[in-house]
Amino acid sequence: xxxxxxxxxxxxxxxxxxxxxxxxxxxxxxxxxxxxxxxxxxxxxxxxxxxxxxxxxxxxxxxxxxxxxxxxxxxxxxxxxxxxxxxxxxxxxxxxxxxxxxxxxxxxxxxxxxxxxxxxxxxxxxxxxxxxxxxxxxxxxxxxxxxxxxxxxxxxxxxxxxxxxxxxxxxxxxxxxxxxxxxxxxxxxxxxxxxxxxxxxxxxxxxxxxxxxxxxxxxxxxxxxxxxxxxxxxxxxxxxxxxxxxxxxxx
Amino acid sequence: xxxxxxxxxxxxxxxxxxxxxxxxxxxxxxxxxxxxxxxxxxxxxxxxxxxxxxxxxxxxxxxxxxxxxxxxxxxxxxxxxxxxxxxxxxxxxxxxxxxxxxxxxxxxxxxxxxxxxxxxxxxxxxxxxxxxxxxxxxxxxxxxxxxxxxxxxxxxxxxxxxxxxxxxxxxxxxxxxxxxxxxxxxxxxxxxxxxxxxxxxxxxxxxxxxxxxxxxxxxxxxxxxxxxxxxxxxxxxxxxxxxxxxxxxxxxxxxxxxxxxxxxxxxxxxxxxxxxxxxxxxxxxxxxxxxxxxxxxxxxxxxxxxxxxxxxxxxxxxxxxxxxxxxxxxxxxxxxxxxxxxxxxxxxxxxxxxxxxxxxxxxxxxxxxxxxxxxxxxxxxxxxxxxxxxxxxxxxxxxxxxxxxxxxxxxxxxxx
Numbered sequence: 001x002x003x004x005x006x007x008x009x010x011x012x013x014x015x016x017x018x019x020x021x022x023x024x025x026x027x028x029x030x031x032x033x034x035x036x037x038x039x040x041x042x043x044x045x046x047x048x049x050x051x052x053x054x055x056x057x058x059x060x061x062x063x064x065x066x067x068x069x070x071x072x073x074x075x076x077x078x079x080x081x082x083x084x085x086x087x088x089x090x091x092x093x094x095x096x097x098x099x100x101x102x103x104x105x106x107x108x109x110x111x112x113x114x115x116x117x118x119x120x121x122x123x124x125x126x127x128x129x130x131x132x133x134x135x136x137x138x139x140x141x142x143x144x145x146x147x148x149x150x151x152x153x154x155x156x157x158x159x160x161x162x163x164x165x166x167x168x169x170x171x172x173x174x175x176x177x178x179x180x181x182x183x184x185x186x187x188x189x190x191x192x193x194x195x196x197x198x199x200x201x202x203x204x205x206x207x208x209x210x211x212x213x214x215x216x217x218x219x220x221x222x223x224x225x226x227x228x229x230x231x232x233x234x235x236x237x238x239x240x241x242x243x244x245x246x247x248x249x250x251x
Numbered sequence: 252x253x254x255x256x257x258x259x260x261x262x263x264x265x266x267x268x269x270x271x272x273x274x275x276x277x278x279x280x281x282x283x284x285x286x287x288x289x290x291x292x293x294x295x296x297x298x299x300x301x302x303x304x305x306x307x308x309x310x311x312x313x314x315x316x317x318x319x320x321x322x323x324x325x326x327x328x329x330x331x332x333x334x335x336x337x338x339x340x341x342x343x344x345x346x347x348x349x350x351x352x353x354x355x356x357x358x359x360x361x362x363x364x365x366x367x368x369x370x371x372x373x374x375x376x377x378x379x380x381x382x383x384x385x386x387x388x389x390x391x392x393x394x395x396x397x398x399x400x401x402x403x404x405x406x407x408x409x410x411x412x413x414x415x416x417x418x419x420x421x422x423x424x425x426x427x428x429x430x431x432x433x434x435x436x437x438x439x440x441x442x443x444x445x446x447x448x449x450x451x452x453x454x455x456x457x458x459x460x461x462x463x464x465x466x467x468x469x470x471x472x473x474x475x476x477x478x479x480x481x482x483x484x485x486x487x488x489x490x491x492x493x494x495x496x497x498x499x500x501x502x503x504x505x506x507x508x509x510x511x512x513x514x515x516x517x518x519x520x521x522x523x524x525x526x527x528x529x530x531x532x533x534x535x536x537x538x539x540x541x542x543x544x545x546x547x548x549x550x551x552x553x554x555x556x557x558x559x560x561x562x563x564x565x566x567x568x569x570x571x572x573x574x575x576x577x578x579x580x581x582x583x584x585x586x587x588x589x590x591x592x593x594x595x596x597x598x599x600x601x602x603x604x605x606x607x608x609x610x611x612x613x614x615x616x617x618x619x620x621x622x623x624x625x626x627x628x629x630x631x632x633x634x635x636x637x638x639x640x641x642x643x644x645x646x647x648x649x650x651x652x653x654x655x656x657x658x659x660x661x662x663x664x665x666x667x
Binding site (some may be wrong): 009010011012013014015016017020022026027030031032034035038039040041042043044045054058060061063064075089090091093094097101102103105106107109110113114115116135136195196197198199202228231235238 | 256257259260261262263264284285286287288289291292293297298301303304308309310311312314355359360363368369372373375382386389398400401402403404405407408410414415416495497500502532561663666
């Protein structure tokens with residue numbers, strides 16, 4: 001029997017689903033699983049027990065809040081797909097703003113008719129079994145987690161910072177060029193695409209386990225303004241543990 | 252509350268609601284329930300150099316045009332004049348995106364409508380060669396974006412003034428070969444979609460695209476329509492109005508009080524004379540003639556564009572393979588407001604930003620292709636349903652969704 005898989009998207013850019021389609025794995029996925037619920041990919045979708053449900057996107061509407069609870073009830077394993085699901089994603093920047101004013105700026109006098117919840121990471125709403133991080137995810141992480149799950153293995157966590165990926169690519173260090181970079185505290189395994197393209201890491205995968213956060217902040221204070229440090233961590237994973245605390249008195 | 256199922260095989264979350272009484276369509280609505288991420292609000296207060304990357308997060312399906320429109324708007328705001336080479340590389344990125352994204356929409360999302368199957372798994376089971384062709388096309392399109400932008404989904408190193416890192420001449424030579432290798436797949440895609448039966452329907456409307464005076468629409472230019480509009484992009488507010496609808500988180504766009512159409516069909520209707528040679532040749536053998544007023548022909552226009560933009564990518568890559576050089580990135584010379592326009596797969600995209608003297612964004616406004624198409628979609632729905640009023644409700648629903656899907660809508664983008 002093929003594993004029964006569901007893929008759900010909440011409010012987001014759907015780029016992580018595009019990364020799934022971009023995976024070299026896509027042939028094997030299409031041939032090897034049964035999609036019982038996959039709105040983006042098929043017309044007929046069913047609510048039955050899912051062996052694995054992937055949830056992409058942020059919970060912004062009350063519809064989505066109810067939906068994720070329903071998905072949890074139907075799923076043996078729930079995987080949070082991408083940093084919107086794992087950490088609230090880019091839209092959660094508005095958690096740190098005056099939300100009324102933020103809505104008024106976009107919708108004017110109709111602002112009150114638009115519902116936007118305080119954006120919580122998915123693991124704060126339902127039990128999440130695994131997280132595939134990143135904005136966007138890298139296809140290799142998806143391939144690894146899927147192969148592990150379907151082989152009955154527990155997917156392993158990356159334990160090294162982005163710096164290790166960056167070093168292995170032979171990139172010049174951004175911090176040594178006095179460019180604020182989140183690499184030392186960010187969950188690695190992405191292959192460091194940003195420093196490899198000449199830009200700093202902006203922490204899209206959230207923190208690795210037990211990062212040297214205070215050392216990183218001390219270092220950044222020497223080369224960047226307080227506002228720029230806050231901007232660095234309040235970007236693609238603004239509600240991630242530790243990242244969400246950057247700002248205020250701690251700087 | 253949990254809504255019933257949303258329309259499948261489109262980007263984002265929405266429903267089509269219609270009501271028929273006494274043999275007449277009394278209501279046809281496009282309800283968009285995508286959550287509002289409030290991009291325009293949270294981009295305020297960000298540094299201008301962060302904004303192109305952040306703006307691309309509006310859409311993971313078409314990140315490149317967002318990135319490009321944002322960069323161009325910021326350059327206009329800050330008085331930066333990009334070099335010809337930079338503009339060529341940007342057109343190359345947009346061409347790569349078009350190839351990659353049109354293939355995704357046609358094979359993964361729209362094909363099921365035409366092939367009489369329910370979705371991607373069934374397409375894969377019954378038409379494995381088509382899926383493999385799609386993968387080949389998309390792989391090269393992605394590689395093109397990645398080569399210049401650093402990453403296929405959400406480009407990294409394209410920034411105001413140019414690129415944080417440039418590809419090499421060898422890279423350009425190689426990617427030109429890669430695009431050449433898929434040109435036949437692109438042609439086959441056009442022939443496949445030209446052979447598929449498309450519902451008969453016609454409703455004349457206004458088509459809008461950008462015109463840089465030289466190229467088939469891609470990067471920068473004036474806003475032009477088939478009904479005589481020809482204005483600088485920065486004047487967009489005088490012509491395109493946003494209207495709030497109580498049933499939609501996306502604001503609806505109107506021009507002179509009516510709907511208008513952006514996207515592949517608009518570009519081909521307006522600028523088919525600027526298509527590259529192979530695409531032009533295919534158009535001659537096409538059973539469907541353009542300009543067309545059947546919105547469902549947008550899919551065939553997309554298939555034609557895959558060929559055109561692949562040829563465009565080859566042309567640019569071959570030229571840069573011999574003359575690409577390192578350049579100094581021009582620096583900001585002023586603060587102020589700027590507008591940027593680019594063609595996304597789904598149509599004309601407008602970004603506008605105001606940047607202060609410290610390089611911080613103070614104001615942002617984004618007009619998204621699917622937002623522009625919303626009113627036109629509703630007008631089409633009325634007409635399409637009225638023309639097929641005697642069909643059973645379930646069939647009407649399918650037809651309405653097929654029309655909606657043919658627009659290649661992106662509700663994530665539209666709501667942002």
